[in-house]
Amino acid sequence: MEKLPNILSTLRMGMAPIFLFLFIQEDLLLRGISLVVFAIAAITDALDGYYARRYDVESEYGIFMDPLADKFLTFAGFVCLPFLDPTQFPWWAIGIIVFRDLGITGLRIYTKRRNITLQTRKTAKAKTALQMTYLYVALLFGFLMLFKGAVGNFVLNVFSLDIFYWGMIVVAFVTAYSGIEYLFVNRSILFNSERNATS
Template structure:
């Protein structure tokens, strides 16, 4: 049982590129199946943390793997978006989101290794929730738009309305802001740690 959380994190890391490869295919069947892969990976995220806390199985490896697996999955989701519509989901916005999350995740892993506790703000937690809701919604709309079903027209209207572009800008601004806030709130700890080296 003690290895289950880490195994689930590894499964998420493996599923992330599989999802990305499947979603960017032109065939509807591949894109539809990729949503199931994405959902499965998201479920592992829920259970690995729950199992680790319930059975007190948290470990240094788990502290490293869990956020890494989360970012693999999130980045895979964002990398898919420009393939749907590069005008509404520009690569520069995806790059800003990735750079922010890589920077903060690397910092957290470093400070955890040093046994330094950094404060996590509500904005950062809200950012994660907004990112995942946004990704789920857009990725599903991408499938519906391609499918020959009644909802396809509504999905196409969403893409043509420009709403998704503004939603992407909101997610990007929130993500970048939360990164700056994270650094600002923890500046005293980070400065003291740098001075001690």
Template sequence: MKNKWLSTNNSHLVNVQRLPNILSTIRLVLAPIFLILYVQDEVVWRALSVGIFAVAVVTDFFDGYLARLYSAQTAYGVFLDPLADKFLTFAGFICLPFIDATQFPWWAVGVIVLRDVVITGMRIIAERRNVSIKTRLTAKIKTMSQMFFLYLVLLVGVFVNTDVWLSSYCIQLLESGILGWLMIAIVVLTLYSGIEYIYVNINIFINKHDAKT
């Protein structure tokens, strides 16, 4: 009886330990769904897409929390979690030029995407050499800043096309140019984070066996 209880308990623990990777996978799936819905002309689809984006952001919090709580951090999970974040942020930034291409130009989106592609490439090379690149504090700040910024701008993109009491405030905010300056700040932070990653882990490219963290 005791062995049966232990077996059931261990099975439950294993299932819980899989949750972080499941949540990251859900985020990967939600990203393209969000993107497709947001670029539609109908406001209802945009509003729904913002809700989907919010759900995806919540999964980002819980996968990290559960991984730490149940000591379920794996090499696969360490790679999958930031990859899912990148897919979600890519989708979010691609939507911004559809709101205002002047304040959120495609070149800025390209810089952000290029940075993440380069860092993801570094991670792939590191994994092949059995080296783990830990997520740096600046990268966490960058991701959190991007998520808050994206959610704000995406909401503005919904309300400027509606006729509710928030609409006029969102239009004023968009026309003020503040969001455009925030976009520049996000680009600078993203670039700094990428340069730091390259500088700290440059030994990966010169055939060293371990990366600095």
């Protein structure tokens, strides 16, 4: 059981590119399977956290891999969206999300390994909730758009209203703001840790 969280994190990392490859195929069955893969990967995130807390096991590998695997799965979800419609899901907005989350995740891994505790804000939790809600809805619509008839036409009509485009703008803005706020709130801790490391 002690190694199970690390196994689940590694599995989640490996499932991210599989999901991405399957989702971008314009095939109803493959895209449906990709959503199942994504759901299973998301479940492993909850499971590895549960087992790590339940058995009080934490390793250097787990500290590094767990948050990184989470982000790789999220990135895979966002990166596949422009393949649906780049006008609704612009690449520059995806870039902001990936750049912010990868940078902050790397910083958190670095500080945690040095036993430095950074302050978190409610904005970060709101950002995560907003990202995941938007992502799940967008992925579902990406699956439904392959249906013919009324369902497919409904999705195309929703896309024509630019609802997802403006939603993407909001997600990118909140993501960027939360990253800036995170750095600002922890500026004294980060500055002192860097100064101590070089002294």
